[in-house]
Amino acid sequence: MAARDQQRAPTIHDVAARCGVAASTVSRAFSRPERVNAATRQRILDTAEQMGYQPNPIARALPSGRTRTLGLLVPDITNPFFLDLIRGAERAAATAGYTLVLADTEESSDTETTVVDRLAGAVDGFVLASSRLSDSRLRAAYARKPLVVVNRRVPPVPGVLIDSAQGTRQAVEHLASLGHRRIAYLAGPRASWSDARRWRALQTVARRRGLHAVRIGPLAPTVDAGVAGADAVLLEDVTAVVTFNDLLAIGVLRRLRARGIDVPHQISVVGCDDIFGADFCHPPLTTLTAPIEAAGRTAVDQLLGLLDNSAAPRRDIVLPTRLTIRDSTSEAPTRLRQEVTG
Amino acid sequence: MAARDQQRAPTIHDVAARCGVAASTVSRAFSRPERVNAATRQRILDTAEQMGYQPNPIARALPSGRTRTLGLLVPDITNPFFLDLIRGAERAAATAGYTLVLADTEESSDTETTVVDRLAGAVDGFVLASSRLSDSRLRAAYARKPLVVVNRRVPPVPGVLIDSAQGTRQAVEHLASLGHRRIAYLAGPRASWSDARRWRALQTVARRRGLHAVRIGPLAPTVDAGVAGADAVLLEDVTAVVTFNDLLAIGVLRRLRARGIDVPHQISVVGCDDIFGADFCHPPLTTLTAPIEAAGRTAVDQLLGLLDNSAAPRRDIVLPTRLTIRDSTSEAPTRLRQEVTG
DNA sequence: TTGAAAGCGCTAACAC
DNA sequence: GTGTTAGCGCTTTCAA
Numbered sequence: 186m187a188a189r190d191q192q193r194a195p196t197i198h199d200v201a202a203r204c205g206v207a208a209s210t211v212s213r214a215f216s217r218p219e220r221v222n223a224a225t226r227q228r229i230l231d232t233a234e235q236m237g238y239q240p241n242p243i244a245r246a247l248p249s250g251r252t253r254t255l256g257l258l259v260p261d262i263t264n265p266f267f268l269d270l271i272r273g274a275e276r277a278a279a280t281a282g283y284t285l286v287l288a289d290t291e292e293s294s295d296t297e298t299t300v301v302d303r304l305a306g307a308v309d310g311f312v313l314a315s316s317r318l319s320d321s322r323l324r325a326a327y328a329r330k331p332l333v334v335v336n337r338r339v340p341p342v343p344g345v346l347i348d349s350a351q352g353t354r355q356a357v358e359h360l361a362s363l364g365h366r367r368i369a370y371l372a373g374p375r376a377s378w379s380d381a382r383r384w385r386a387l388q389t390v391a392r393r394r395g396l397h398a399v400r401i402g403p404l405a406p407t408v409d410a411g412v413a414g415a416d417a418v419l420l421e422d423v424t425a426v427v428t429f430n431d432l433l434a435i436g437v438l439r440r441l442r443a444r445g446i447d448v449p450h451q452i453s454v455v456g457c458d459d460i461f462g463a464d465f466c467h468p469p470l471t472t473l474t475a476p477i478e479a480a481g482r483t484a485v486d487q488l489l490g491l492l493d494n495s496a497a498p499r500r501d502i503v504l505p506t507r508l509t510i511r512d513s514t515s516e517a518p519t520r521l522r523q524e525v526t527g
Numbered sequence: 528m529a530a531r532d533q534q535r536a537p538t539i540h541d542v543a544a545r546c547g548v549a550a551s552t553v554s555r556a557f558s559r560p561e562r563v564n565a566a567t568r569q570r571i572l573d574t575a576e577q578m579g580y581q582p583n584p585i586a587r588a589l590p591s592g593r594t595r596t597l598g599l600l601v602p603d604i605t606n607p608f609f610l611d612l613i614r615g616a617e618r619a620a621a622t623a624g625y626t627l628v629l630a631d632t633e634e635s636s637d638t639e640t641t642v643v644d645r646l647a648g649a650v651d652g653f654v655l656a657s658s659r660l661s662d663s664r665l666r667a668a669y670a671r672k673p674l675v676v677v678n679r680r681v682p683p684v685p686g687v688l689i690d691s692a693q694g695t696r697q698a699v700e701h702l703a704s705l706g707h708r709r710i711a712y713l714a715g716p717r718a719s720w721s722d723a724r725r726w727r728a729l730q731t732v733a734r735r736r737g738l739h740a741v742r743i744g745p746l747a748p749t750v751d752a753g754v755a756g757a758d759a760v761l762l763e764d765v766t767a768v769v770t771f772n773d774l775l776a777i778g779v780l781r782r783l784r785a786r787g788i789d790v791p792h793q794i795s796v797v798g799c800d801d802i803f804g805a806d807f808c809h810p811p812l813t814t815l816t817a818p819i820e821a822a823g824r825t826a827v828d829q830l831l832g833l834l835d836n837s838a839a840p841r842r843d844i845v846l847p848t849r850l851t852i853r854d855s856t857s858e859a860p861t862r863l864r865q866e867v868t869g
Numbered sequence: 870t871t872g873a874a875a876g877c878g879c880t881a882a883c884a885c
Numbered sequence: 886g887t888g889t890t891a892g893c894g895c896t897t898t899c900a901a
Contacts, residue, residue, distance in 0.1 A: 196894055206871075207872045208894090209897080216896070240894085242649040243588045247895070247896085248896045286627065302581055303581070439807060465777055465781060466807045538877095538878055549888045552887055555887085564886055567887085583877090586880090589878080590881075590892070
């Protein structure tokens, strides 16, 4: 067994003693360098370096109340969507010299509450992605601690929203122009803000273009649910499916394939998010490209803004999506088109 | 702007005052409940609950030196391999009541050192996944702080190793039995322990089976590098490619497709890891299924073991991989087989 | 510009 | 069982 000696790390006092100054001066040399004589400061920094002194973040946090740590809560780490979000958040945090604490709330409102409570004292603020908390709980949490939500709109809590409404409109017009007249929407989780937005946008354009739209769901936002959803789709008389997210779309693709149905020639499929894999599944997925990483970054930036200056005027930031056409959509099957147009 | 009142959270003293006991009793009621009179304890817990008291983890950590936080460092959050690892680690940490701090070292040894130094005071220990640190730096870090490495073997630092040697042997025999006589290995990062293991296993079996093996690389473990690697493969006279990881394999698939080469009928491709996407890319990838999430979980469990009992005997844990056959491998093209066998 | 001293919220001896 | 009393390592007045 290795000698796990863990010799006590040098403290501010050790450095002070070596330099013949007071501990408070060493402290200042690190936290307010401009308030220390240049020569003394240099001497302190040098000995500190040489002694391998590292300020203890815990001790630093106690009196100041600031930990330079941010909490990121996601409902399901398993979902690649959150991978991109985590990545963006981690980058923004690291850039600002902040540390990121990651927690999975497992789609549970109670777990989320527990985690927020437990972490509240250890972080300077939270980013709650696709929070499962009720509006009132969210507001309560916001009253206690700086907080930014992603994909929720709960004024006055600042939010970062990926708005797929615009992209959805594009998608429906794309389908309409390909001759599709009847489309299905595979819905996501019941409480999802994005889901409501998407369905509404889809309905609006469908109505305007005289298309028939049917909603199937709610469904869990997973590949497996997509597999099941595909069967439900086949029960409807549609030539295209728009799904809540790419995971569902990938599940649909898999199931249709297994049932011998040709995508896109018999049925067109449109996903949402453009996650890792959307471009190399089979066929490559026509989907709404969402700035997920940017959303993570923006959320952290917003949070840092809140921390710096809690008086800054705040409003939700909305990030648009855009349609990326690949190979899972094409003209509606001729027979059906004739039925409608002929 | 919302009232961001942040009223001071109640402390142990507030609760103590309300209950008419000493602060230390309140402290005990939480940390050593058995050492407090049952009635008093209940009274304390009740008032605490009712006042919304939450122990401050920072303050708790200062005297005890234990933060109940673990640091997980990965070289590249972008890589889905690490998604699974993060997931496993997060779950194991959460289960044990620990908090996970996540950091991306961006493939840089220096960044990794900096992050370890910065976090050392804030976490109870580290999991370093695919660390870019030298053996000596790793040992030095281990002397200061409990530490577990993933995919490195640096005694006495405890390690969790995903050993693809076994799986690689299976893969090569699979190819041999399909009539392949010349195979290419698309290598990963130069310093990778796993890469060395894989190449050695591949060579050994190739020799035993009388196959010709050529190594191409080192390559970054990314889809883009796979795209480039595919061209290099075509320069060699081979009928099968084994890649360092699935990202490379997916890049190869994409490029071969673009160049009009049929996988698996003209060239067979074998990946490694079985990451998200390996089963729905086109064609679905024959690959080595690696217990990535288990590795993350195991690493955290090992670390927790170190924390509990630093005297426990330690040895590396190796997790095996196994071949998962899908559709990117098939019999070697007839022409070549005839050349060799005829 | 620097030092002394009082905490930050909690734990852990050590008494009583 | 419970209270008292020191700290943990650092920041931050307040004086000098």
